[in-house]
Amino acid sequence: SSKRKPAPIRKLEESVINRIAAGEIINRPSNALKELLENSLDAGATNISISVKDGGMKLLQIQDNGHGIRTEDLPLVCERFTTSKLKVYEDLSTIQTYGFRGEALASISHVSHLSITTKQADSECAYKANYADGKLVPAKPGGSCEPEPCAGNNGTILVAEDLFYNIPSRKSALKNSRDEYNRIFEVASRYAIHNAGVAFSCRKIGAPKTDLNTLQGATSITNIRQIFGAKIASSLVDIEHSNDHYAFQFKGLISSASHEMHKSVFLLFINHRLVDHTPIKRAVESLYTSVLPKASRPFIYLDLQIKPENVDVNVHPTKREVRFLNEDTIVAAIVDCIHKKLMSTSNSKSISLQS
Ligand code: ADP
Ligand code: MG
CATH class of the missing domain: 3.30.230.10 (Ribosomal Protein S5; domain 2)
Structure with a gap:
């Protein structure tokens, strides 16, 4: 029978490889948040605001006041294995940043609709770019892929929407948006305690109040008191x-x-x-x-x-x-x-x- 014969070995398509890899790195909204928070901290942010819709599955937004992303790097930033943090393997042993693999943004762009708005302190304006599967895509069908100049504060806003829209099994496994929000809150509040001094906020979009609101210059114990x-x-x-x-x-x-x-x-x-x-x-x-x-x-x-x-x-x-x-x-x-x-x-x- 055909069961006794091996199927031919084929190389997987690049897009399939990337989506599988992405699903391992980002397995729920709180993982995505952790990666994004670490990027903001790596960028020297002193103020980080998180906004969430539907447990982060509908929308997960992070705004920071870090150093931003160079405009010329925007076409590259969501490709796999692109990073500003690691050059040679040996750097790994002394690395001071959270990131080094250049996989987080790529992964998120493979499993969500991602946009990045970023402004460096010495730029006249911000630029907004949209991504899918690692690459720049137009904001509207038929439009240009080029990052668009726009108004904005210094720093970066990342918005990931419709997480796992293209991984139905994962999406259906994450039905409970309250649970996902709790995990998001947990990651945010723990980073807020460890990085006391950096102001963190976390809120559900449309909710009357923020759930987390630590102050610039606060101490860990102050933040623990506020959170616990x-x-x-x-x-x-x-x-x-x-x-x-x-x-x-x-x-x-x-x-x-x-x-x-x-x-x-x-x-x-x-x-x-x-x-x-x-x-x-x-x-x-x-x-x-x-x-x-x-x-x-x-x-x-x-x-x-x-x-x-x-x-x-x-x-x-x-x-x-x-x-x-x-x-x-x-x-x-x-x-x-x-x-x-x-x-x-x-x-x-x-x-x-x-x-
Ligand atoms: P890694 O953190 O491992 O380098 P990422 O995919 O998380 O990989 O990010 C890719 C690159 O994008 C980073 O090396 C950094 O240069 C840039 N970047 C990502 N997020 C931010 C941010 N919030 N502010 C400034 N630069 C960022
Ligand atoms: Mg990173």
Whole structure:
């Protein structure tokens, strides 16, 4: 039967390859947002506003006041593997920017209708360009592809509309716009805490108020208070540790026993990237369970910096997971530091004795 015969091997069409790759990097609106936020931060923005319609599926807009994009780069900016941040492979080990692969805008342009309006400080006007599948497209059918001069503030506005319009299976898997909005809010608020000083806002278009509104020059603790409430903020104590031999350091804010949380909250940044790291999370959670009463879950904001050479950020297309050397040593140092802190806050001592 025909089942016994191999089908011929063919090279996939470029557009199919790109759409599959894009769907791995951008798997929901909050991933797109993370990439866009990182681009705004890379561009030196001090003010970032996010506007969302329908959980980001209908529309996701980010406006920043960063350095903008050079007009002559607009035709290139959404092609795959175009970046202003990395030149040679070796740069990866010392890279200071979030981005380096030149895949985010390309990916978004493959799975949405994307427009970019950008103005450099020394330009007379802004330029607006529309993209599909990595390339410039006209704003209206039959029009010109050329970026159009227009009025605008310094910085960049990116608008992604109809996310996953061309990936029906993905689109139908993301029906719950409330859930998607919550994820967007979570990414935005965590970056706002870690990048305290940069003003962030996040709102649903048409809603009476903004859901996130941090101020320029604010501190992390002020932003935590605004986002998680005064009760949590006032229970936090700071930790700090550094280790020259293994080339890592961390600082953070952790909940002490004085406030019992019922759900754990982890804000983990490794080399300024918001990441998940199950071994750290597990180890810290089990520490809290052993030291504090049963119902107590940790609030942890950890800013971990590891020598870039020891970190691999390329293990997952969304960069959500990272691997690093000396993992056991680093996890143990974190647990030890938190443990000492919990024991030294008198509150936790008395509670742990009672329990
Ligand atoms: P990467 O961040 O890996 O370089 P991206 O696809 O995210 O790749 O972005 C491509 C390029 O577009 C960036 O290298 C940068 O030069 C430019 N860019 C993207 N977003 C912005 C922004 N908000 N402000 C200024 N430049 C931007
Ligand atoms: Mg980027």
